Amino acid sequence: MSQDNNTYSAAGEVAMVKTRRTRAQRIWIELRKAPPTAIFGMVVIFIYLFTAIFAPWLAPYGEAEIFAVPFDVWSSTHWLGTDQIGRDIASRMIYGARNTIGIAFVTTLLAFFIGGGLGLVAAINRSWLDQVISRAVDVLMAIPSLIFALMLLSIFGSSAGSLIIIIAVLDSTRVFRLTRAVAVNVVVMDYVEAARLRGEGLGWVMRREILPNIMPPLVAEFGLRFCFVFLTIAALSFLGVGIQPPTADWGTMVRETATLIQFAKFDLKAGMTPLVPAAAIALITVAVNFVVDWFLHKTSGLRDEH
Amino acid sequence: MHPVVATVLQRLALGLLTLFVVSIIIFSSIELLPGDFTEAVLGQAATEETVAAFRLELGLDKPAPLRYLDWVGALMQGDLGTSFSGRAASGVDRSRSVAELVGPRLANTLFLASMTAIIAVPLALFLGITAALKRNSFYDKAVSSLTLTTISFPEFFVAYILILLFATLNSWFPSLANVDPGMALGTRIWTSFLPALTLTLVIVAHMMRMTRAALINLLASPYIEMARLKGEPPRTVILKHALPNAWAPIATVIAFNLAYLVVGVVVVEVVFVYPGIGQLMVDAVSSRDIPVVQACALIFAGTYILLNLLADIIGIITNPRLLHPK
Numbered sequence: 001m002s003q004d005n006n007t008y009s010a011a012g013e014v015a016m017v018k019t020r021r022t023r024a025q026r027i028w029i030e031l032r033k034a035p036p037t038a039i040f041g042m043v044v045i046f047i048y049l050f051t052a053i054f055a056p057w058l059a060p061y062g063e064a065e066i067f068a069v070p071f072d073v074w075s076s077t078h079w080l081g082t083d084q085i086g087r088d089i090a091s092r093m094i095y096g097a098r099n100t101i102g103i104a105f106v107t108t109l110l111a112f113f114i115g116g117g118l119g120l121v122a123a124i125n126r127s128w129l130d131q132v133i134s135r136a137v138d139v140l141m142a143i144p145s146l147i148f149a150l151m152l153l154s155i156f157g158s159s160a161g162s163l164i165i166i167i168a169v170l171d172s173t174r175v176f177r178l179t180r181a182v183a184v185n186v187v188v189m190d191y192v193e194a195a196r197l198r199g200e201g202l203g204w205v206m207r208r209e210i211l212p213n214i215m216p217p218l219v220a221e222f223g224l225r226f227c228f229v230f231l232t233i234a235a236l237s238f239l240g241v242g243i244q245p246p247t248a249d250w251g252t253m254v255r256e257t258a259t260l261i262q263f264a265k266f267d268l269k270a271g272m273t274p275l276v277p278a279a280a281i282a283l284i285t286v287a288v289n290f291v292v293d294w295f296l297h298k299t300s301g302l303r304d305e306h
Numbered sequence: 307m308h309p310v311v312a313t314v315l316q317r318l319a320l321g322l323l324t325l326f327v328v329s330i331i332i333f334s335s336i337e338l339l340p341g342d343f344t345e346a347v348l349g350q351a352a353t354e355e356t357v358a359a360f361r362l363e364l365g366l367d368k369p370a371p372l373r374y375l376d377w378v379g380a381l382m383q384g385d386l387g388t389s390f391s392g393r394a395a396s397g398v399d400r401s402r403s404v405a406e407l408v409g410p411r412l413a414n415t416l417f418l419a420s421m422t423a424i425i426a427v428p429l430a431l432f433l434g435i436t437a438a439l440k441r442n443s444f445y446d447k448a449v450s451s452l453t454l455t456t457i458s459f460p461e462f463f464v465a466y467i468l469i470l471l472f473a474t475l476n477s478w479f480p481s482l483a484n485v486d487p488g489m490a491l492g493t494r495i496w497t498s499f500l501p502a503l504t505l506t507l508v509i510v511a512h513m514m515r516m517t518r519a520a521l522i523n524l525l526a527s528p529y530i531e532m533a534r535l536k537g538e539p540p541r542t543v544i545l546k547h548a549l550p551n552a553w554a555p556i557a558t559v560i561a562f563n564l565a566y567l568v569v570g571v572v573v574v575e576v577v578f579v580y581p582g583i584g585q586l587m588v589d590a591v592s593s594r595d596i597p598v599v600q601a602c603a604l605i606f607a608g609t610y611i612l613l614n615l616l617a618d619i620i621g622i623i624t625n626p627r628l629l630h631p632k
Contacts, residue, residue: 154591278463
């Protein structure tokens with residue numbers, strides 16, 4: 001409202017209401033009301049994205065550039081030292097942001113594409129197709145996803161492509177359940193029926209009638225799924241069957257520098273090296289969770305505050 | 307038939323059906339391998355006779371459904387097949403049976419898991435119940451935010467922090483949990499203390515939060531209010547009115563988290579080089595030793611399904627409303 005004390009007038013105030021705020025203004029107002037945890041989360045996510053996008057300009061050295069001294073200590077030339085074959089860890093951390101976040105993001109997107117699409121189709125169709133997909137998802141969810149992923153990776157081999165597809169398919173099961181559950185309530189609405197009677201195709205009904213109405217829970221789920229995918233890929237890489245070297249990736253980096261922890265007694269900084277990529281993984285998970293919590297709080301009472 | 311018995315039988319049948327389908331999925335993993343995988347296993351120099359003999363041993367000349375029946379039949383008798391590793395192109399076969407590889411490691415993993423469960427379950431229940439009773443107090447907030455942080459951390463992060471604090475900076479516990487069967491129980495517990503502590507931290511967070519949520523929901527219900535208004539002492543309210551309805555969610559929470567333990571154990575075993583079945587599975591995945599992967603996946607998936615089934619059944623038989631139908 002009008003904050004200018006000198007020229008305040010009731011008529012002006014009333015007239016203000018008529019001018020609709022632009023989308024940017026409304027977003028800015030919401031952002032200013034955000035709790036500190038959400039602001040912290042957004043700042044962290046912004047820094048990560050910035051690092052990921054501008055990695056080649058930010059990194060002091062190349063992703064796979066090898067220096068003379070392996071396992072070098074923290075110094076001004078190598079901020080976080082070097083790894084087991086003499087690559088600069090700080091540079092690999094920066095490139096790792098790009099690879100790790102990029103792969104997790106693509107995987108989550110693919111999972112939503114598969115799970116969301118099938119969920120919508122099942123919710124609209126509600127016949128044998130719904131039954132078949134739902135039962136298949138039940139079975140897939142009966143196997144712990146890390147174990148299933150390990151089994152599939154042993155068959156198809158560990159490459160970035162198969163990693164993305166396997167995790168996306170396994171994760172789409174949960175997206176499917178959520179999408180179907182929320183979409184079923186929307187499908188019975190009159191305007192969906194009206195669109196069908198109008199003769200709109202399946203694609204239109206899915207995209208223009210149902211999707212806009214189930215967006216908030218899906219967006220929140222996207223954040224949570226992203227965290228889960230991120231942690232799964234990090235765990236698989238840590239186990240040595242995820243993203244393969246020489247691609248820099250935080251999970252693999254923890255594994256590669258893990259031996260350094262034995263020397264913490266003599267050089268605490270060098271001993272902390274494996275904790276740096278691990279902390280980077282933990283931090284983004286916490287940040288995304290904070291933002292999703294706030295978003296859920298804003299959009300609906302879908303998840304009660306316990 | 308009593309309705310509870312009927313529901314339990316129905317769940318059991320559904321669980322068995324799931325187990326059956328899962329076993330088919332795991333069995334068909336070998337079908338998905340590229341056709342020339344025998345050469346990949348035996349090496350480039352394998353003669354045609356060795357390849358043929360190997361294919362015959364795997365039963366690849368028989369149709370898939372028959373092989374599935376053979377596989378399940380052998381499973382029932384404890385025969386998990388033979389490992390791919392240790393085979394040579396010359397036909398010399400030094401491979402070991404999978405059961406022999408899995409057996410001792412399964413015992414180790416069960417030891418670690420039960421040690422974790424013994425620490426984690428009472429701790430989580432205690433924290434959850436006290437936090438729910440003293441809701442919104444400083445204690446509640448401190449416990450809740452602490453557990454929220456450990457939930458977000460990947461297992462290996464927690465594990466390495468513990469190693470840094472308790473194994474390298476202060477050498478109280480060994481950082482490598484290399485147990486062997488000849489160890490005395492005391493040393494064994496001491497050696498595997500750090501992995502157990504890591505797992506405990508990870509699952510206590512989940513269990514505590516879910517117990518707290520379940521109890522808070524219950525304490526807000528009208529019949530608890532009624533009991534309080536009647537003038538019942540707090541002890542009776544909790545023990546006689548709240549707990550009978552709380553057992554089901556709490557049991558579900560415990561079983562669910564023990565099932566989660568099954569997955570968490572893989573990463574933790576690799577960090578601490580603990581000779582368990584999770585590490586065996588990871589090694590087998592790296593070397594693409596399919597029979598071992600199949601056996602491990604079957605054990606993990608089976609445990610997971612059975613624990614979830616158990617949670618379901620406990621939930622049903624402890625539900626007072628189902629036990630006394632109208």
